[in-house]
Amino acid sequence: MPTNHEIVISDQKGRLDKVLAQELTDLSRSRIQELITEGNVLVNEKSEKSSYKVNAGDKIIVHEPKLKPLSLEAENIPLDIVYEDQDVIVVNKPQGMVVHPSAGHPDHTLVNALLFHTKELAQSPEGFRPGIVHRIDKDTSGLLMIAKNPKARASLEDQLAHKTNKRVYLAIVHGNFTESNGTITAPIARNPQDRKKMAVVEGGKYAVTHFKVLEQFPGYSLISCRLETGRTHQIRVHMKYIGHPLAGDPLYGPKKTLKGNGQFLHAEILGFKQPTTGKLLEFSRPVPKIFEDTLTKLRRLKK
Numbered sequence: 001m002p003t004n005h006e007i008v009i010s011d012q013k014g015r016l017d018k019v020l021a022q023e024l025t026d027l028s029r030s031r032i033q034e035l036i037t038e039g040n041v042l043v044n045e046k047s048e049k050s051s052y053k054v055n056a057g058d059k060i061i062v063h064e065p066k067l068k069p070l071s072l073e074a075e076n077i078p079l080d081i082v083y084e085d086q087d088v089i090v091v092n093k094p095q096g097m098v099v100h101p102s103a104g105h106p107d108h109t110l111v112n113a114l115l116f117h118t119k120e121l122a123q124s125p126e127g128f129r130p131g132i133v134h135r136i137d138k139d140t141s142g143l144l145m146i147a148k149n150p151k152a153r154a155s156l157e158d159q160l161a162h163k164t165n166k167r168v169y170l171a172i173v174h175g176n177f178t179e180s181n182g183t184i185t186a187p188i189a190r191n192p193q194d195r196k197k198m199a200v201v202e203g204g205k206y207a208v209t210h211f212k213v214l215e216q217f218p219g220y221s222l223i224s225c226r227l228e229t230g231r232t233h234q235i236r237v238h239m240k241y242i243g244h245p246l247a248g249d250p251l252y253g254p255k256k257t258l259k260g261n262g263q264f265l266h267a268e269i270l271g272f273k274q275p276t277t278g279k280l281l282e283f284s285r286p287v288p289k290i291f292e293d294t295l296t297k298l299r300r301l302k303k
Helices: 016-023 029-037 110-117 150-161 234-241 289-301
Strands: 003-008 041-043 059-064 081-084 088-093 141-147 166-174 181-185 188-190 198-200 208-217 220-227 265-273 280-284
Touching: 016 029, 016 041, 016 059, 029 041, 029 059, 081 280, 088 110, 088 265, 141 150, 150 265, 166 234, 166 289, 181 234, 188 234, 198 234, 208 234, 208 289, 220 234, 220 289
Parallel strands: 141 265
Antiparallel strands: 003 059, 041 059, 081 088, 088 141, 166 220, 166 265, 181 208, 188 198, 208 220, 265 280
16 A cells, blocks of 8 residues: 655754654665655645754655565676686675565565676575575674575574674764774664664563774774674664764664765675685775765875
8 A cells, every 4th residue: 555654843953864764764765766756745735855854843744655466587787706606696785785575665676686797696585585694784784695506505504503704894973982993792673662763671582892092083993893693783783882873874774864865885895715615705895975075184184
């Protein structure tokens, strides 16, 4: 069924698309921009552009049309393939790409692109996740390992379960640190007050994140995070829990933050054993341009 959302602006400020992304956390900013472009967003009964600056008292109606059914279709979408052999593919996922089809994102995903690239992808129990053994969020960039056959899937999933693989992320977070490194051990589950979010919850799933402070700027820090476990939104939730939410994070961060296209989080290093040979493979990729440009601006503030 189509869904309508009604929002009356009180103290919210800024662009229409940004304000709606903060208010309607189940919709991505890109999806909101699509709805605006398609004429499905009315401000005081008029269509406005995404760049429209909201005003106190504005009445906004967002019409969310019925989503088309999911279908696994191959799509000719460019991929940054870092490595490929008979068992695995390592992909550098761009920021803004969803990993696999879902109700809110039926197509244009990494899986759709992979299906165009190869017919060899390990089937998944869920059906819409062929080849996928782990995920990163839509607005997180970086490295993912893909299984091409059942043997590879079993091996990669076993490495994830036994914490023998290597996953290191770079993140820009709010605030500065007195310590140079640390470990966050805090259970994660669905937020009981807001089902769209995860949170540190007693009785949740065991979760461990190791972090290291790489560089500090006025009001922000660059850190690396090594995942010991891989819970949904783990780094984003853990860093908020210790008072250092990710910059740009529309779900867990403050409204006053760095301009970008979502959280500044990049899966920089990925290491695992090749499923057939057992050889240790390790890959790294630099942060995307918007991340690097933001670091350059922050470094200027230190001078």
